[in-house]
Amino acid sequence: MFRMFLISQVNIEEKMEHAPDSAYGIGVFIGSMLPFLILALLAYLIYYYNKKRNQNQ
Numbered sequence: 001m002f003r004m005f006l007i008s009q010v011n012i013e014e015k016m017e018h019a020p021d022s023a024y025g026i027g028v029f030i031g032s033m034l035p036f037l038i039l040a041l042l043a044y045l046i047y048y049y050n051k052k053r054n055q056n057q
Helices: 002-008 012-017 024-056
Strands: none
């Protein structure tokens, strides 16, 4: 797991220096936030599923 973390680290400042235009920054921002949003959504769905399951028992 730690190896994946080391591989997934991206230097955003370096990408912004070599960006073709300013719109590239939006894509970098979305790409950096997307994994967090997916994990948050997954956590909420698991919470909602378990909450419904406990209410039905």
